[in-house]
Structures are given as C-alpha cells and as structure tokens.
Amino acid sequence: MEHDFASELLAALPLLLISFLAISSIVVDALVKNSQEITFRYALFGLMAVGVVAALSIFDERAVIFSGMITTGGYASYFDVLFALGGVLTLLAARPYLRSRNYELDEFYSLMLYAVAGMMLMAHANHLLIVFIGIEIMSIVFYVLSGYLRSSTFSVEAALKYFLLGAFASGFLVYGMALVYGASGTMEYGAIQESLAQGTEFPTLLLIGIGLIIVGLSFKVAAFPFHLWVPDVYQGAPTVVTGFMSTAGKAAAFAAFIPVMDVLMPGQDAITIQTLLAIIAGASMLYGNIAAVAQTKVKRMLAYSSVAHAGYIMMGIVAGSPQGKSAAMFYLASYLFMQLGAFVVIGLLERENNSDSDEVYTGLARRHPVMAAMMAVFMFSLTGIPPLAGFFGKYYLFVATIEAGYTWLTIVGVISSVVSVYFYLGLVVTMYFRETEGADSSVGEAHSLKPGLAGLSLLFTTIGVFLLGILPFLVVKVTDALAGS
C-alpha cells in the first residue's frame, strides 16, 4: 500500500500528538516555576485530546506506515484509547494523593505522558524493534515512578527490584528478537510472517527465540513464573502508580504480545508454542489466586490477583482466534476499570489514615458507605460476578478458549476462580461484616475525607464496571470488528 507522507502523518496523529506532548511538557516544566498546576492540566487535557483523536480513528482501516515500522488504525487506536483513559483516571487520582504526601513534583505529570507514549508505541508496533523501544520507554518511566516516594524505603526497594529484574527481562526479549531475526532475516511483522511461511533453516534457533520473547513479554504482563517482582513492586510503589502500572501497563504489554504471537505462532511449532502459552496461562491463574489467599495486605493480594488476571487474559492468546483476541481486548478494558478503581480506593484510604495498614478496611461500610460499596463492586467484578464487567470478560474468554479446544485450560480457570472468591470476598467481609471495636468506631469519622478529583476517577471507574457488564455489546462490537480484521 502506497501512502504519501502527509497521509502517513495524519494516520499517526495520536502517536505524534502524545510524543509532542511528552517532550513539550518538559519544556513547559522548565520554563514555568512551580508549574504543578500547569503541567497537571497540560497532561490531563493532553491525554484527553489523545484519547479523542484515537477514538476518532478507531474505525480507520489498518495501515502500515513509516517504512513498515508502525501500524495504525483500529487495533492500535483501541489500545490508545485505553491508555489515555487509564492515564486520565490515574492523573485525577494522583494529584490529591501526591499533594497529601507533599510529593507533588511537576515531573510526575510529564513522566505519565512518557509512559503513555511508550505504551502507545507498543500498540502501534509493526516491527520488533519498535516493540522493544516502546517497552523500554514505558518501563524506564515505571522504574522511576515506582521509586517516586524517595523517602520511603519500600518505594526505593520496589524501584530497584523492578529495575534489576526488568533489565534482565529486557535482555531476554532482545536476545529472543535477535534469534528470530537470525532465523527469518527480518524484524518486520509482515516480512517475518512471509519468511516463516516459507520455512526457516534454523528451526531450533527460531523456537528458542520465540521462547525468549515469550519470557520477556510474560515478565511485562506479570505472568507466572516471571511474576516475582510483582508483589514487592505493587506494594512499594505509590498506590496511584501501582494502579496505573497494573492496568494500563498490563494492557500495553498485551497490546504488543497479541500481534507478536499472531506473527510468530503459525508455523510448524504452533502446537508447542500454544501449549507453552497455555501452561503459562494456567499456572498464572492457579498460582496467582492461591498465593493471593495467603496475603494479609490488600495491595499484595491485588498484586497476586493481577498475576492471575494475566493468566486469564493470556487464554485469549492461547485461543489464537479472532474471538480470543477480542475477548482479551475486552477483558483488558474491564480490568482497567475494576483494578484501577480498587487502587484509587486504596489510595484514598491511605491518605485518610496516613498509613497503609489494613485496619482501615474494618467496618469501612459504616464510615464511608459509598466508597465501601464501590470497593465491593470492584471486588465482585474481579471475582467475575454478573452483571459486572469482569464476569462478561471471563465468560467471553472461556467461550473463545473452549472453542479453540483448550477445555482443560478453562477448567483450570474455573477452579482458580473459585479460589479467588475467597480473598476477594474476604475484603468485603472486612468492610461490611466486621465491626470496629466500640472506641475505634469514631476515629474514622473524626477527620472527614474529601476525595476531590479522585472521587471523579472513582465515579468513572464504577460506571465503567457497570456499563461494560450490563451493556458489553457496546465494546464487544468494536473489539470483534478489530480482532477480525
């Protein structure tokens, strides 16, 4: 397909826009003193604009531009919207959170823009190198953001751990890409596909390469057994950042994972690769949910549950069908709302009590009925109870996986879901069924909580969870169309 340069630029508008915003925000930051207010708005409205531009191009036909490096159109635009949405919701919650900790440095907002830019690059990639560049942009920002609370040892530990392990994972990824390049002679998706269809002289090298790429990407989506960084990082990083990392970050990694596997999976080793992915998915679901049962801290519990959810979403890749892809895309959207919402609540409670102790959940329903209700909704949605977003996502994933013939994997999924009931409900039990001891019950009421902008973020996530649960066809229509093309 021939494109003139102007139309290529137009097609890449969301990507160009976010890059411009990210780079220029530093300039804004440098020129204006005490620029928090301005950079915050700059980032917020910038991301909204990116979301709108991307949403407008969601029905554009898929096109490959910039010498085969970048793809535009539906699939990438869908994820662009998700990232922008995740960014906006996080920004809304982050401002009051950082202020209350006296950590509101202006870089935070530029970093958010950079993270989103990296994510979008991953979704737009049509070339293994672009995937790598995108991942690195995103990851480096995440390393920094994890350690953002410099005075907290937990935060610094999280950053260091994440950085060391992340660097290893990147190494695997690059090595894998090099081997694939060696076997196929190219790094561009279309060309790889053609070359693999003709067969390769180095099938073993190729298989190892694919395996290493899977390892690298599994690390980024936080799948078992490459999840070791997850609990500590999720716990140590600032809560709002964790919310962003675990949702938009996961979505970005999957946005890259899905097309990469589309390219690499077909071929003589398809069954081997599919089985490998299925095992990773099954192990993630089981391990994540079982390990979450043993957690005593809510953030760690959600960290392990995030491993499990990576497993659920991976079922969509295992299925390998358009339906599987569509289900994974839908699930990522619902996961964004429910997980991000849960972390916003956690952040609010941390702010209120100046501690991240889990005592604050006891009898929460009495002190903050609305917030407790929302948290309960998020938990039920994560469990997969209708009519909430998480249920439909799971249902669709199960349908796709059974259709692909991986019934055993869905059985594993179902069993692990039963396990997950226990700890998600555990939080609801603490919030609703346990009463605070007589004297303590007034403590919470003493200082009233003003959620501010975070309330807005919470409202949107709650609406999202219900909307995607009751009217899933609104989104499924889009993902079906995009996954099919």
Place this chain on the structure above:
Amino acid sequence: MAALLTTLFLPLLGAFALLFIDKTALRGIKVTALAISLLTFLASVVLFMQFDQSEAGFQFVINQTWISSLDAGFRIGVDGMSMLLLLLTTLIMPVAILTSFNSIKKNDKLYYAMLLLLQAGMTGVFVALDTFLFYVFWEVILIPMYFIIGVWGGKNRIYAAVKFFIYTMAGSLLMLLAIIWLGFHGDPQSGKFTADLMALRDVGPRIPFDIQQWLFLAFALSFAIKVPLFPVHTWLPDAHVQAPTAGSVILAGVMLKLGTYGLIRFNLELFPQSSHYYADFFCILSVIGIIYGALVAMAQSDIKKLVAYSSVSHMGFIVLGIFSMNSEGLQGAIIQMVNHGLSTGMLFLCVGVLYERRHTRELKDYGGVMSVMPKFGILFGIAMLASVGLPGLNGFVGEFLTLLGAYTSPALDTPWYAVLSASGVILAAVYLLKMYNGVVFGVNDKAENQSLPDLTRSEMWQLVPLAVCCFWIGLFPAGFLKVSAPSTAALVNKIEGLRADDHNYGQELLLPDAAEALAEQGAAHPD
C-alpha cells in the same frame, strides 16, 4: 407481557429507589419496600390471570438479542412450572419484608434494597429462557443473600455467609463451563454459538452421550448444591441458623427451589438420556438425604436447626419426584416445591416469633406456650402439620404424589425408593411433633414464659395468608396441579418419546450419525 416485565423489574427499580431515600427515614424505607413487594405480587397475580393454563409451552415470550456475537439475549417467558414458582416468590417476599420490620435494627436501607434485589434475581431465574441470562440472574442472587446473612445474621454469620458463597460459587462456575460447552452444540449445522434455551432444548438430547453426561453432571452439581442434596448440603444448616428470620424464610421458601427448578428445566429437559442414566444415583442420594436429614433433625435441640435439617429431608422428596420422570412424580415435585416454601416458610416465621420474644432457640427453654400464646399455637400447629404431611393440608398432596411417582416410575423400576422414603414421612412426624410438643404443650413452668405476648397484628398478617394457602392447596389441589399439568405432560412426553426412539435407551450413546439420522427424521415428519 407488561405484567411479566413488571414482576421482574419492579423489585429491581424498587431496590434502586430505596437508595435515594434518606437513611434516617426508617418508616419511609420500610413502607416503600413493602409497597413495592405488594405491587409486584399484584402484578404476578395479573400475570396469572392472563396465563393460559391449557398451554404447555412458554407464554409472554420476549426475545431480544443482547450480545449478538455470542447470541446471548434477553429472552424470558413463563410456562406452567415457572408460573407457580413465580407466584410463590412474589407471595413470600412481602411476608419476608413484613417480618423484618422489627427484627432488623441496623442499616435498614441497604437491607431492604438487598431483599428486593434478591427478589429480582430469583424471579429472573424462574423466567429466563437464555442460558446466559439465567446464569446472570443465578449469580446475582448470591450477593444480596451473602450480605443478608453476613451483615444482619447471628453470631457466627461470617463463617456461614462465606461458606454459602463459596459452595454456591463452586457449583455455579462448573455450570458456567457447561453452559458455554452446551452453547457450541446449539446449532448442529453451523456450529454457531448460542445461549438460546429454546434452541438448545431441542438439540440437547442429540448431543453424544459421552459429552452429554459431563454437561449433565456439571449442571446437576450446581443445582444439587442449591437444593441442597446430600452430601453437599452442609452449607444449609449454617446459613439457616445464622440468617435473620427473613433470610431463612426466603432461603427455604424460594431459593432452594431454584435448584430443583434447574434440575427440571435443564437436566431433565436438555439431557433426558443422562437423566435416565443417573436417575438411580440421584434417587439414592435423595433417599439418603430424606432419612439422614430426618435423623439429624430428630437429634437437634435448637429449633431453627431442626427446621433447617427438616428442609434437607423434605427437599429430598422433590428430587426423588423429579427423577421419577413420570407425570405423577414431576407434578408432585412442583406442587411440593410450593408446599415446602409455604410450610417451611411458616415454620421459620414461627421460630422467628419465638426468638423475638425470648432470644433463645433452645427447645428446653420453652414449654406450655399455648397457655399464653393461643393464636401462635394454632398457626404454628398448622405449619407443623402441613410440614408433616397431614391429609387436608398441602404437604400431603406433594409427598403423596412424589412417592406415587417414585413407586410407579418406569425409569426407576423399583418400589424401594418410595418405600424407604416413606419412612422419612414417619420420621418427620416424630421430630416435628416432638418440636411442637416441646414448645407449645406441657406446663408453662418457666418464669420468663409466663407473660409472653401473643401474635401481633403484623405477625398475623405474615402467617395467616400462608396458612390459608396451605389449606387451599391441601383441600383443592386440582386447581394448582392444573396449572403445571400441560407443561409437565409435555416434558414427560418428550422423555418418553426419546425412550421409544432409542431401544438401547439409557446405555447406548447417541453417536453423531445417530443424531443426524434423528435430525433427518425430525425434518421429514415435523411432529
């Protein structure tokens, strides 16, 4: 159709509306909740008036596509079986709400909203004609019941609530798998996925037996947990004992019926071959449940626990009737579902009345209550006798029919199930009379019991309508049996027809070739 939609959605809207009432306006909250449940009852009565009792199929059918790519739809309708259970639901709810007026003392707004949400979910299960929709309603029920037990329950409520949730969820997730798997068999030609129960009803029996039996077992496990059938009944006594009175009434009155209803609607209707194959298995479990439940009930000193175990025993009769797979058994099962809802509902209300006054449920703390609470004594007696199965009261009709069904059933082909179960009736008389005797008769020798007030007007309003229904069904059962007769007859015909088609019935699997042949046959002679 409007009446059906009102019956389904009014409680849901009501639950929503309650959230906007000021939480200190207790009176307003209670009256609104009661009014909504009464209006819903009215709507269901209107629905019943419009219902054509001679029709076997579904009526007032609404068929709206919801999620087109998965062919899930908003498909609802009622037939004779669901009609009766729908009426039971709408009748029990106002009673449950009324009984909560004095006993619920915290967070009223949430409580009544949960009750109405629960009603919407239960109604939805009875009317859903789409597997996806059915599952949605099935799961929606869990949340309000979980909160009702967990927030407003007794001392050990957290354990009971979590146990209830996990048990049910474990069963229903397996059912979800089966629903999906079944969906791929909806259209044998194209293999297109569907959740349309009307389409699946016809193809279910053509699914090869080796697949069919797994589907059957997955559905059956989920429903067996809800019924609850021995040995997955252990959540029930905990849930009953810890739940507030209204929770117990709804649990025994309606929720357990969801399981037996599901067994008929899905297991019998979709997988007749497997039903035949596993009929003995389930009948053995029900007989064990009948006798075991009765024996354990006999050993209880806590009245509520006693009634809870009597539920396990009585629900066994219903499952026995279902797997007799003849019209006596099925008709008996359906009428017994209604009966059990009424009589056990009343029993739990009576236990609630006692507990309100004395804050104890120990049998030994009572005695001779008749002298101070004569009205209570009479109504408690009616409930007890209805539960025992005294002729003239409703319990007799249901138990008699289910036993007759089991006795004559060609599918079971042995009278032993009926004979053994009949001992459950005798045991029921023993433990229920013992309970009644211990509470109501004898000498009123406890100081605390000397001045117990008799039933209040509100309590009379709860118990009398149910008692009237007990007599009504007991004396004129034909009017009720007539409602579900065409639907059960059609179902029995379907099962029998399949039996005639296949001479190696019950053992032989319908292989794909056989299924094709059957499909051609069906096309050649459309009924």
